[in-house]
Amino acid sequence: MTGDREITLELLLATLVLGIVQGAVNALLGAGIVAVYRGTGVINFAHGAMAMVSTYVFASLVDHGAPSFLGIPLALVVAVLAGIALGVAVDVLVMRPLARQSALVRIIATLGVLYVLQSLAIIAWGGATRSVQQIFPTGAHAIGPVDISDNEIGILVVAVLLAVLLTLFYHRTRFGTAIRAVASSRDAATLVGIRVKWVTAASWALGGATGAVAGVLVAPSLGLNSYILTLLVIQAFAAALTGRLESLALALAGGVGLGVVTSIVSTYLSQWLASHPLSWINIGNIGNGIAFLWIIALLLAWRRPATTLARAEGSSL
Amino acid sequence: MSTQPRDSVDRAVRAALIGLFVLAALVVPTMLSASNLFLLSAGIAYAVAVLSLVVLVGLVGQFSLAQAAFMGVGALTAAHLVNDAHVPFLLAVPLGGLAAVPVGMCAAIPALRVRGVYLAVATLAFGQALQSLFFQTAVNGGSAGGGVPLPRPAGLGGAMQYYWFELAVMLGMIAFVCMFRTRRAGRNLAAVRESEAAALSVGISVVWAKVGAFALSAFIAGVAGVLYAGLNEVASGAAFTSFDSIGLMAVGVIGGLGSAAGAVIAGVLKTMAPVLIAKLPGVAAAGDLVGVVFGVGLIVQMVTAPLGIASQLLRAEQRIAARVRVAVAHRRAAAAGTLEVPG
Numbered sequence: 001m002t003g004d005r006e007i008t009l010e011l012l013l014a015t016l017v018l019g020i021v022q023g024a025v026n027a028l029l030g031a032g033i034v035a036v037y038r039g040t041g042v043i044n045f046a047h048g049a050m051a052m053v054s055t056y057v058f059a060s061l062v063d064h065g066a067p068s069f070l071g072i073p074l075a076l077v078v079a080v081l082a083g084i085a086l087g088v089a090v091d092v093l094v095m096r097p098l099a100r101q102s103a104l105v106r107i108i109a110t111l112g113v114l115y116v117l118q119s120l121a122i123i124a125w126g127g128a129t130r131s132v133q134q135i136f137p138t139g140a141h142a143i144g145p146v147d148i149s150d151n152e153i154g155i156l157v158v159a160v161l162l163a164v165l166l167t168l169f170y171h172r173t174r175f176g177t178a179i180r181a182v183a184s185s186r187d188a189a190t191l192v193g194i195r196v197k198w199v200t201a202a203s204w205a206l207g208g209a210t211g212a213v214a215g216v217l218v219a220p221s222l223g224l225n226s227y228i229l230t231l232l233v234i235q236a237f238a239a240a241l242t243g244r245l246e247s248l249a250l251a252l253a254g255g256v257g258l259g260v261v262t263s264i265v266s267t268y269l270s271q272w273l274a275s276h277p278l279s280w281i282n283i284g285n286i287g288n289g290i291a292f293l294w295i296i297a298l299l300l301a302w303r304r305p306a307t308t309l310a311r312a313e314g315s316s317l
Numbered sequence: 318m319s320t321q322p323r324d325s326v327d328r329a330v331r332a333a334l335i336g337l338f339v340l341a342a343l344v345v346p347t348m349l350s351a352s353n354l355f356l357l358s359a360g361i362a363y364a365v366a367v368l369s370l371v372v373l374v375g376l377v378g379q380f381s382l383a384q385a386a387f388m389g390v391g392a393l394t395a396a397h398l399v400n401d402a403h404v405p406f407l408l409a410v411p412l413g414g415l416a417a418v419p420v421g422m423c424a425a426i427p428a429l430r431v432r433g434v435y436l437a438v439a440t441l442a443f444g445q446a447l448q449s450l451f452f453q454t455a456v457n458g459g460s461a462g463g464g465v466p467l468p469r470p471a472g473l474g475g476a477m478q479y480y481w482f483e484l485a486v487m488l489g490m491i492a493f494v495c496m497f498r499t500r501r502a503g504r505n506l507a508a509v510r511e512s513e514a515a516a517l518s519v520g521i522s523v524v525w526a527k528v529g530a531f532a533l534s535a536f537i538a539g540v541a542g543v544l545y546a547g548l549n550e551v552a553s554g555a556a557f558t559s560f561d562s563i564g565l566m567a568v569g570v571i572g573g574l575g576s577a578a579g580a581v582i583a584g585v586l587k588t589m590a591p592v593l594i595a596k597l598p599g600v601a602a603a604g605d606l607v608g609v610v611f612g613v614g615l616i617v618q619m620v621t622a623p624l625g626i627a628s629q630l631l632r633a634e635q636r637i638a639a640r641v642r643v644a645v646a647h648r649r650a651a652a653a654g655t656l657e658v659p660g
Binding site: 094112237241 | 380382427428429430431433434435437438439441442443445446448449450451453454455456457480542562563564566567570604605606607608609611612614615616619622623
C-alpha cells in the first residue's frame, strides 16, 4: 500500500516536471509571438516555421562539425543570427509592401510565409525526422524522487530569464518604450520622432531570435522535421494569448499552466486507457485538444473582447 | 462582391460565360490523359472545398483554418457508412457533409466572442486537434495512412463517370451558394460582414449568422472531403492536415475568396499548377516547390490584388458587357434610323 502511494507520488512529480518543462517551451515560443505582436500588431502564424528553419541551421552546423567544445555555442549564435535575418527578411519583403493594408491582411500573409518555409525546409533538408544535439550537458540531478536533466533545467532557466529580460527591455529601456509607443499609436509615435520602420524591424528580429533559441532548446526532445515545430505555434499561441499577447509574465504562466495540465491529463488518461483501450481516439496527442480548449476558454473569458460586436453591446447597455 | 448582374446585358454576358465554362468543363476532360483527368477531378473536389471558404470569408467575413479537418470528418464518416454500414455511396455523400455540420458549429464557438484573426487561431488549433486525436487512429486506418476504403458504386466506377458526377455536385453547390447569397439569410450574412454593429441594430443575430455560416461551410467542406476520398476510393486522415487547410486558404486567396468563380479557379489551380511547374526548365519534380509557389503566390496576391484572379475575370466580364452595350445601342440607333450614335 505504502509502496503504491510512493510510486504514485513519484509519477505525479515526474509528470509535473515534464509539464513544467514543456510549458516553458510553449512560453519560450510564445514570447516571440508577443514580441512581434507588440511591435507590429501582427499575429505571426509563421513563428514556429521560422524557429524550425533556424533550428535546421543549428543542426546542420553541428553536423558539419566544428569541434563540439566551441562548435555548439558557435552554432547557436549562428542560428540566432539566422533567426534575426529571417525575421528582418519577413518584415522587409512581406510586411512593408503590405504596410497600408489591414492587420488582418498582413496576418494572412504570415500563413504564406509559413507555407513557403515549410516547403523550403523539405526541399533543403528532406522530410525525415532527425535528432538534434542538445546544447546543455547530458547530466541529471535527483531532486527528491525525480530526476531532472540539465537540459530541462536549462530550458526552465532560459524561459524565465527571457521573460524577465524582455519585460525589463519593454519597460526600462528607451527602445522598449518606443516599441510600446508605436503599438499604442503609429502616427503619434512618428510625430515624436520614433523611427517606426526600425521598431517593426527590431520586433521581427526579436521574434526570430527568440524563436531560434526556443527551437534549438526543444528540438533535442521533440525531434526536428518540417512540421513539429511549425505546428507547435498552436501551443505558443495558447501561451501568448494567456497574456493577451502583451504580458510576458502571464504568457510564461500560461505556457507552464498549459504544459502541466497537458502532462497530467495525458499521463493519467493513458494509464486509465491501458485497461480500457479505445481504438477511435489517440490519447497520446491529447495536447492539441487541450491547447484548443485553452484557447477557447481564454477567448470566451476575455472581459473586453476585441470585437465590434462587444463594443456595440457595451454601448447599448 | 458587387458582382451581381444589373441589367439584361449583364445577365446575358454572365449566362454566356457560364455556358462557355460548362462547355469547357464538358469537352476538355475528354482530351486529357488519365493522370491529368485524375488531377482535374481532384481539382473539382478542392474547388468545392474552397467554395466552403468562400461562404465563410466572402459571405460573412470569418476566417477558418480547419476546412481540411471538416473535409476529413466528411470523408471518414462516408467511408465508414459505405464500408461498414453498407449505405449507398450517393446517400453517403450528403451524410458525410451533414456529419461535418456539428463539428463546424463547435469550431464556431469562439465566434461568439471574437472575430477575424483570433478565430483563425482557434480554428487552426481545432483542426489540428481533430487531426491528431481522431484521424489516424486504428478505427480510421492507423497512423501509417492506410485509411478506410470508400468503394464507388458501379455507375461511378469509371474515371470519366466520376468526373461528371463531381462536376454535377460542384455546379449544384455553386448554384445553391449563389441563390443563398441573394436570399434573406445570405443578405444577413453580408450585413454581419460589413458591420456587426449595424447588423445587430437591425435585429440580425450576429452569433447565429456566424454559427450558421460555419455550419453551411462545414457541410460543403464535408461533401468536398467525400468527393476527394471517393476519387481515391479511400478516406485517409493523412490527406486532411492543418497544412492542407493552410494550402486551401493560400489557393483560395490566389483564386479569389469573394466569388464561386474564384473557388473553381483555386481548386483547379491547386492540382493542375503542379503539372505546369513540373514542366519548368530545371525542375525535376514539382513536389514541395508547389508549396513555395502557392505561399509566394498568396503573399504576392495580397500585395497586388487582394481579391484574387477572379477579380480580374470579373473586370474582363464588365468590359465585355460594356462592349455589348455599345453594340446594342448601335443596332437600336440604326434600326430607329438615327445617324447620331449614342455612347
